[in-house]
Amino acid sequence: MSIDLKTIKHISKLSRISVDEKKAEKLSGDLNSIFDFIEKLNELKTDNVEPLTSVAETTLKLRSDEVKSKNLRDQVIKNSPKENEDYFVVPKVIE
Amino acid sequence: MSDITKQSLSGLVENIKSKKLSSSEVTKAFVERSEKSKELNAYITEDYTNALNKAKKFDEKPNLDLKLPGIPMAVKDLFCTKDLKTTAGSKILNNFVPTYESTVTQNIWNEGAILMGKLNCDEFAMGSSNETSFFGNVQNPIDKNLVPGGSSGGSSSAVAAQLTPITIGTDTGGSIRQPASFTGTVGLKPTYGSCSRYGIVAFASSLDQAGPMAHNVKDCALLQEVISTYDEKDSTSIDFKRNEYSKELTKDIKGKKIGIPKEYRVDGMPKEIEDLWKKGIEYAKDCGAEIIDISLPHTNYALPTYYIVAPAEASSNLARYDGVKYGFRADGENLIDMYEKTRSEGFGAEVQRRIMIGTYVLSSGYYDAYYLKAQKVRKLIKNDFDDAYKKVDAILTPSTPSSAFKIGEKTNDPVSMYLNDIFTVPVNLAGLPGISIPAGHDAKGYPLGLQIIGKAFDEQNILNIAYAMEEKINFKNNITDWWIK
Numbered sequence: 001m002s003i004d005l006k007t008i009k010h011i012s013k014l015s016r017i018s019v020d021e022k023k024a025e026k027l028s029g030d031l032n033s034i035f036d037f038i039e040k041l042n043e044l045k046t047d048n049v050e051p052l053t054s055v056a057e058t059t060l061k062l063r064s065d066e067v068k069s070k071n072l073r074d075q076v077i078k079n080s081p082k083e084n085e086d087y088f089v090v091p092k093v094i095e
Numbered sequence: 096m097s098d099i100t101k102q103s104l105s106g107l108v109e110n111i112k113s114k115k116l117s118s119s120e121v122t123k124a125f126v127e128r129s130e131k132s133k134e135l136n137a138y139i140t141e142d143y144t145n146a147l148n149k150a151k152k153f154d155e156k157p158n159l160d161l162k163l164p165g166i167p168m169a170v171k172d173l174f175c176t177k178d179l180k181t182t183a184g185s186k187i188l189n190n191f192v193p194t195y196e197s198t199v200t201q202n203i204w205n206e207g208a209i210l211m212g213k214l215n216c217d218e219f220a221m222g223s224s225n226e227t228s229f230f231g232n233v234q235n236p237i238d239k240n241l242v243p244g245g246s247s248g249g250s251s252s253a254v255a256a257q258l259t260p261i262t263i264g265t266d267t268g269g270s271i272r273q274p275a276s277f278t279g280t281v282g283l284k285p286t287y288g289s290c291s292r293y294g295i296v297a298f299a300s301s302l303d304q305a306g307p308m309a310h311n312v313k314d315c316a317l318l319q320e321v322i323s324t325y326d327e328k329d330s331t332s333i334d335f336k337r338n339e340y341s342k343e344l345t346k347d348i349k350g351k352k353i354g355i356p357k358e359y360r361v362d363g364m365p366k367e368i369e370d371l372w373k374k375g376i377e378y379a380k381d382c383g384a385e386i387i388d389i390s391l392p393h394t395n396y397a398l399p400t401y402y403i404v405a406p407a408e409a410s411s412n413l414a415r416y417d418g419v420k421y422g423f424r425a426d427g428e429n430l431i432d433m434y435e436k437t438r439s440e441g442f443g444a445e446v447q448r449r450i451m452i453g454t455y456v457l458s459s460g461y462y463d464a465y466y467l468k469a470q471k472v473r474k475l476i477k478n479d480f481d482d483a484y485k486k487v488d489a490i491l492t493p494s495t496p497s498s499a500f501k502i503g504e505k506t507n508d509p510v511s512m513y514l515n516d517i518f519t520v521p522v523n524l525a526g527l528p529g530i531s532i533p534a535g536h537d538a539k540g541y542p543l544g545l546q547i548i549g550k551a552f553d554e555q556n557i558l559n560i561a562y563a564m565e566e567k568i569n570f571k572n573n574i575t576d577w578w579i580k
Binding site for chain 1: 403434
């Protein structure tokens with residue numbers, strides 16, 4: 001299997017990480033060596049194996065639907081890189 | 096009293112309880128030593144002034160019934176600490192000041208301990224050498240230019256160098272046990288669900304666990320007893336009866352059945368590791384344990400499974416870093432451009448690599464071939480352990496396939512770096528507890544660790560085995576304080 005530059009560009013778009021040519025080439029090399037290593041799993045037949053989704057053999061606990069924390073607006077907005085009163089600010093989305 | 100920083104946690108607690116030492120004296124000693132040890136780069140954020148003030152306050156009205164009365168400690172910078180910067184070793188969180196406290200650290204402060212600062216770690220805990228940290232690599236106090244292991248590298252370095260009497264780390268694939276092994280310290284990865292994940296910066300949520308790191312098994316047991324609580328704020332926290340691990344600690348392990356998995360004898364394993372393992376088996380026998388050969392047939396598939404599951408979960412968890420709600424933001428021409436530049440400039444190379452792997456294995460058309468396949472193999476790995484535990488009470492293995500390596504030695508080859516975790520990763524995949532204890536030195540004088548793996552929720556048993564073996568091993572760390580001028 002080979003992850004080419006076109007695939008790298010596609011994954012970078014899905015990951016929302018910008019990648020220039022030089023970085024794409026480096027990533028392609030790294031990912032190919034990692035996937036060569038991962039391919040080992042194909043040696044195993046797993047048709048009848050149930051996938052393990054959680055090691056914690058427990059069911060979710062129910063709780064009553066009560067508000068426990070009061071107005072946290074200031075705390076929520078506190079670490080925002082850019083805000084305007086009650087809002088997070090982002091670059092203009094609609095022209 | 097001289098040499099305060101050389102004392103174990105239990106010794107310090109006893110001295111504070113009997114009023115031979117005050118919290119201020121103890122805190123001052125660790126702060127002074129930390130200040131003289133900047134070359135190790137173990138800290139990301141220091142909080143010494145607040146620590147000394149808190150110690151003074153403690154001494155004015157000491158509550159000596161607490162388990163960690165006035166004990167100063169630094170913690171891995173992956174735990175959110177209210178009003179103190181928490182970076183996860185990343186540029187993207189360089190200005191992040193949590194408005195809430197992680198459950199695990201809250202449990203520690205509730206028992207009287209005092210925060211000294213935040214310890215360096217690999218970025219988002221992704222690494223085995225602490226070299227992926229935005230804040231630079233950490234020196235291993237054992238030798239200059241040696242990695243302290245990772246991702247809890249600042250934690251292992253700080254304990255070994257006596258900058259903090261104890262600490263906590265997190266372990267997703269070996270990040271407590273491998274650095275403990277590289278620095279001659281003790282590190283416990285608890286059962287998944289034992290310690291709350293609330294307020295810990297998430298890496299791979301089905302694998303992440305917090306755990307104690309210390310100079311000896313007894314200190315580790317005491318800290319585990321403090322941090323392990325059921326927490327309704329973590330939906331995977333498990334409500335089981337927790338022991339008072341330090342009180343119930345015993346060296347009587349007569350008749351315990353300890354398994355030796357033949358698959359851990361991996362190709363190219365140095366003879367020193369093989370010899371250490373044999374020595375470990377002899378120590379266990381001397382303690383009265385019965386040694387039984389076992390098989391964990393899917394061991395070789397654990398790392399490839401891990402490098403699908405962990406990046407997949409990471410790519411999902413790290414989607415939250417978008418430059419909008421908190422953390423670093425880069426300017427962009429539009430919203431998408433802002434996201435892409437923020438993440439490209441804010442994350443380091445290893446984190447980007449893992450996000451890309453994770454995104455790829457979860458992407459349309461590849462999900463079944465990679466992610467689903469990995470979850471199925473994960474089941475086979477867990478079944479191996481379930482079968483083994485029908486015959487044995489615990490499993491003994493080396494902690495790592497080598498001693499600590501040089502800074503820069505493995506940074507260009509991700510796969511060789513990943514191989515470091517070959518003995519620790521299966522334990523996370525199966526959600527089991529594992530402890531690394533120092534057990535000897537290699538020819539260079541670097542420490543080597545042995546790992547004891549237990550059944551789920553059987554921390555007491557592996558702590559007991561470790562406690563018994565620790566006495567027989569009688570390990571001494573060779574630390575010369577070379578970094579103190």
